[in-house]
Amino acid sequence: MSLIQKALAPSDATVTDSALVGEDSREIDILIDGKFGHFQMKVAVEAKDEKRKMDLVKFESIIGKYFSEGGIKVNKVVVVTRAGFYNPVKERAKLLGIDLMTLQEAKTTNWHRFSNASLSFKVQPHICGLDFTPPISRLDSQRLWNEATMLCPHGQNHGSAMKRAAGEVFGRWFPKNLDMFNNAVQQIQNEHDGAGHIHITMPHNGWSVVFHGKKHQITSMTARLHIVSASADINSTEYELCSEDGTTKRFQKIQATAGGKKLTFLLPETPHVPEKIILNIEDAISEAKKDRDRRRKTLARHQKNSKNNS
Structure with missing residues (x-):
């Protein structure tokens, strides 16, 4: 608990031990809750201090806790044990996007990485x-x-x-x-x-x-x-529009590049209000292609200059 709290202190995140959530007061061993950029993120850490490696039976109970219908809703689930995990658990966790750590790994990990918003x-x-x-x-x-x-x-x-x-x-x-x-x-x-x-x-x-x-x-x-x-990681920028009558309106511009596409969202300040959310999808130009295009243009320019000088 203390090492996680210390690691997250600079980001002003709240770390709660034995957090009770939901109407039925379900318990999370450690809940990390903080606002990162414009996004409120929750990371659930399940800590198991056992001498044996975690098997699939025990791991399935954690899956049911967060991934079943009516399960606890968080942005990320992390499981920490002293002895580690059997291979079937590692394979299952990889498919579900659950991070697995030994206690030693938890002491040295960069907990800030779980707060990065992604799309x-x-x-x-x-x-x-x-x-x-x-x-x-x-x-x-x-x-x-x-x-x-x-x-x-x-x-x-x-x-x-x-x-x-x-x-x-x-x-x-x-x-x-x-x-x-x-x-x-x-x-x-x-x-x-x-x-x-x-x-x-x-x-x-x-x-x-x-x-x-x-x-x-x-x-x-x-x-x-x-x-x-x-x-992909999300880049978010907040803008404020000022009208002639002095009223202001805020919106967020969110961008991410994934799957060869560049995605751009324009979101109103209050997404639950029935305003338009604008989405634009276009082909992403890779840095390698940009570099090839720059070299091609440079070569063409040199050839043109050489021809003019001859």
């Missing part, structure tokens, strides 16, 4: 493209995917290529390969800024794609599944 940006997995084997040359791919019909070896019409792909991917592939999908999403989150693609190949020996009266024999169809599951 989660997720897009439902969707098919953004199709490829056929052998390839079907077509400039207007969108029309091919949505207007071409799929014929099985028995000559039955199975609808458009996109409809067929959606049925195969979401109706058959997903239920059988959920672990593979979750691993792919985790890899995208770690290596691709939270946005990427999964390629799912489906055998279609003897099938045909019919487009504008022409039949194309195929052996397989590959769906490109677009995945966005990203999180």
Whole structure:
């Protein structure tokens, strides 16, 4: 308790031991509550002083306490034990975003990091493209995917290529390969800024794609599944608008870059009032691309100057 309170003292956060919350007075071992920027944040710390590592049975009781329907609502959950955790607990905690620490790690951790406001940006997995084997040359791919019909070896019409792909991917592939999908999403989150693609190949020996009266024999169809599951720190700035009659109105500008997109929110001072919340989403230009563009412009300028001087 004292080490957490000492670590958070500069940020004026309140640290409460054995905090009672809710109408039924449910207890949190340690509750960290403070305003960071424009956001009120709550971090729940569950401290277990036991000689053995925490197993999944005990960990599930903590999950139920915070993640079940009617559970305690906080922004972050941290579990601290003296002996550590078994691997199944670590895997479960990673999926739920729960931080695990030994007592020694808690003594040296930077508790300020839990107060950073962040934004989660997720897009439902969707098919953004199709490829056929052998390839079907077509400039207007969108029309091919949505207007071409799929014929099985028995000559039955199975609808458009996109409809067929959606049925195969979401109706058959997903239920059988959920672990593979979750691993792919985790890899995208770690290596691709939270946005990427999964390629799912489906055998279609003897099938045909019919487009504008022409039949194309195929052996397989590959769906490109677009995945966005990203999180990013929020940058918040408060503005004040002054009208001619002297009245003022405050609003917040919140920005974050996640999943290859730059998200900008304009929020009224009181979000519960039915005023418009403005959201703008645009492609984020990476620093690497900016650097390439700068070098390209510099090279072009040098070439132009050399040509003029010759």
